[in-house]
Amino acid sequence: MIHLEGATLIQLDNNIENDVIGPSTKDYEKVFYNPAMSGSRTRSIILMKHIIESGYLGGSEIYAIDGLAASGLRARRWLNELPEKLVNRLRVTVCDMNENSIKRAMENHQRFPPNNTGGVLNWRQGDLRSAVLDQGWHWVDVDPFGSPMPFLDTAIQSLAKKAILEISATDTAALAGSSKTALMRRYGARINPDNLAHDSGLRVLMACIARTAAKHDRFAEPILSVWDSHHLRLSLKVRKSIEMANQLEKMLGWRIAGPNEKEVSASMQEGLTPKSSTESLPMHCFLPLSYPVNREDKRVSGPLWIGPLGDSAAMASFTEEEVISMCTTEYDPKNPMNWSDRDFELERRKIIRSIKNIKNEAEIIEGEFLILTDDLASWRNVGSPPSPIKMIELINKKGFKAGLSHYPKPSFRTNAPWDVIIESLDQTQPPI
Numbered sequence: 060m061i062h063l064e065g066a067t068l069i070q071l072d073n074n075i076e077n078d079v080i081g082p083s084t085k086d087y088e089k090v091f092y093n094p095a096m097s098g099s100r101t102r103s104i105i106l107m108k109h110i111i112e113s114g115y116l117g118g119s120e121i122y123a124i125d126g127l128a129a130s131g132l133r134a135r136r137w138l139n140e141l142p143e144k145l146v147n148r149l150r151v152t153v154c155d156m157n158e159n160s161i162k163r164a165m166e167n168h169q170r171f172p173p174n175n176t177g178g179v180l181n182w183r184q185g186d187l188r189s190a191v192l193d194q195g196w197h198w199v200d201v202d203p204f205g206s207p208m209p210f211l212d213t214a215i216q217s218l219a220k221k222a223i224l225e226i227s228a229t230d231t232a233a234l235a236g237s238s239k240t241a242l243m244r245r246y247g248a249r250i251n252p253d254n255l256a257h258d259s260g261l262r263v264l265m266a267c268i269a270r271t272a273a274k275h276d277r278f279a280e281p282i283l284s285v286w287d288s289h290h291l292r293l294s295l296k297v298r299k300s301i302e303m304a305n306q307l308e309k310m311l312g313w314r315i316a317g318p319n320e321k322e323v324s325a326s327m328q329e330g331l332t333p334k335s336s337t338e339s340l341p342m343h344c345f346l347p348l349s350y351p352v353n354r355e356d357k358r359v360s361g362p363l364w365i366g367p368l369g370d371s372a373a374m375a376s377f378t379e380e381e382v383i384s385m386c387t388t389e390y391d392p393k394n395p396m397n398w399s400d401r402d403f404e405l406e407r408r409k410i411i412r413s414i415k416n417i418k419n420e421a422e423i424i425e426g427e428f429l430i431l432t433d434d435l436a437s438w439r440n441v442g443s444p445p446s447p448i449k450m451i452e453l454i455n456k457k458g459f460k461a462g463l464s465h466y467p468k469p470s471f472r473t474n475a476p477w478d479v480i481i482e483s484l485d486q487t488q489p490p491i
Contacts, residue, residue, distance in 0.1 A: 131161075249360060379411055
């Protein structure tokens with residue numbers, strides 16, 4: 060069975076005895092390919108292009124490892140879909156404990172070689188936790204079954220002085236707060252399982268990564284964060300800096316659901332909530348790590364990252380034009396998948412959908428409020444939820460910034476004070 064993901068071909072064995080296709084449980088003998096991670100692989104290509112072109116990784120060879128490679132498709136897409144001048148600098152390694160996975164990845168690399176001839180694909184069979192420690196890597200991707208925590212310490216130790224670390228977590232029951240014991244055991248945190256639980260989960264994971272980096276005199280900052288169906292994903296810049304690592308505590312704190320006036324005032328004083336009257340209180344607010352909270356209080360999520368979860372320049376590179384030019388291919392009636400023109404169009408739409416609203420949110424990623432419009436209507440006990448686009452238009456007219464969020468619920472992000480948000484909401488409601 061031959062399949063096309065993005066612009067890259069992969070041959071799979073549709074005999075369940077040999078390959079596992081789709082979300083599944085661990086099986087170390089079978090080759091694993093999950094089409095639900097297609098968007099994650101697409102986003103890594105766009106991000107890698109931006110990072111290399113920005114000069115952050117210098118101007119020489121770039122050593123990248125697809126750390127739990129499974130089918131090896133992520134690494135192969137890097138080499139096939141990135142521009143040739145960038146691929147010529149890449150030295151990519153696929154790593155997996157499964158001998159069959161390594162064999163299949165290299166067979167696919169030979170059978171469907173990348174359009175770019177300058178890139179190098181190597182392989183290592185073994186445990187990522189030991190396989191990465193013999194050199195400094197510029198790009199490390201960790202995409203495990205379940206929690207990434209067992210791999211985190213050695214992944215960070217393996218990084219060059221300036222590097223990119225991409226981390227996936229599929230233990231969303233824990234990171235969204237519904238499995239409280241697993242959440243506390245793995246991440247040392249609590250999460251209120253409300254509609255912002257996945258954002259809180261990303262922030263808890265970010266806090267864990269940042270603390271681990273600081274132990275090794277490194278500072279980690281997020282450049283892209285995504286909740287996508289069954290997994291959470293963080294992409295980070297990590298660099299050696301004792302000075303910045305010493306400032307980590309300023310980026311950690313708590314999220315409070317339904318905060319009282321005292322908590323909102325404290326959040327405003329710390330610059331974590333825009334200054335506003337407290338006549339109407341927001342749905343959520345952040346508080347610094349030093350603020351005394353009752354960790355048994357179900358309103359409290361954390362400890363978690365209270366800074367921005369993305370970088371505006373990186374997010375702005377996620378344009379439809381970019382992803383179409385790099386990660387899609389035109390219909391070919393002689394294609395080996397026997398796909399129709401309609402199949403190619405559906406793949407193209409899926410690729411575009413994987414970057415939806417990331418660019419829109421770029422300019423407002425530092426906004427203090429992530430507002431889910433359904434929750435906003437319920438909170439204020441008004442009729443129908445407002446259109447996020449209408450709310451953005453009204454807030455922008457008032458001189459503040461607002462933009463659609465790529466959080467997969469109707470939502471927007473803004474730096475407007477809470478009373479401006481409420482005033483805008485009231486304007487969306489029909490007259491009584």
